[in-house]
Amino acid sequence: MTGSSTQGAKTLLHPVSDVEKAKAVYTALLGVAPQVADAYYVGFEAEGQHIGLVPGGGPQGMTSPVAYWHVSDIVAKLAEVTAAGATLKDPARDVGSGRLVATITDTDGNVLGLIQDQ
Numbered sequence: 001m002t003g004s005s006t007q008g009a010k011t012l013l014h015p016v017s018d019v020e021k022a023k024a025v026y027t028a029l030l031g032v033a034p035q036v037a038d039a040y041y042v043g044f045e046a047e048g049q050h051i052g053l054v055p056g057g058g059p060q061g062m063t064s065p066v067a068y069w070h071v072s073d074i075v076a077k078l079a080e081v082t083a084a085g086a087t088l089k090d091p092a093r094d095v096g097s098g099r100l101v102a103t104i105t106d107t108d109g110n111v112l113g114l115i116q117d118q
Contacts, residue, residue, distance in 0.1 A: 068113030
């Protein structure tokens with residue numbers, strides 16, 4: 001199969017109802033302090049993965065954790081996965097620093113994320 005490459009699921013985002021309580025739990029779990037700790041997002045870097053806490057599920061309304069797969073070409077990968085039967089949930093958008101993110105649902109309704117760093 002040809003197409004754009006996938007570098008693995010390296011970013012995991014978790015919706016949380018109380019960011020301060022969740023921050024304490026994830027700090028204990030991961031053994032590191034967060035690198036980003038804002039009212040709207042808390043992010044940890046641990047063992048090559050980024051773990052993010054999203055208060056209230058954020059503007060995208062997350063209701064469960066989402067694994068974000070890092071890809072070399074998000075537009076090409078979105079075309080590939082939708083042609084294979086996935087449904088576009090949130091189109092690619094720039095979230096800052098040249099990072100593009102998008103979400104899809106698989107054929108069972110599971111939400112999967114895609115990230116491209118430029």
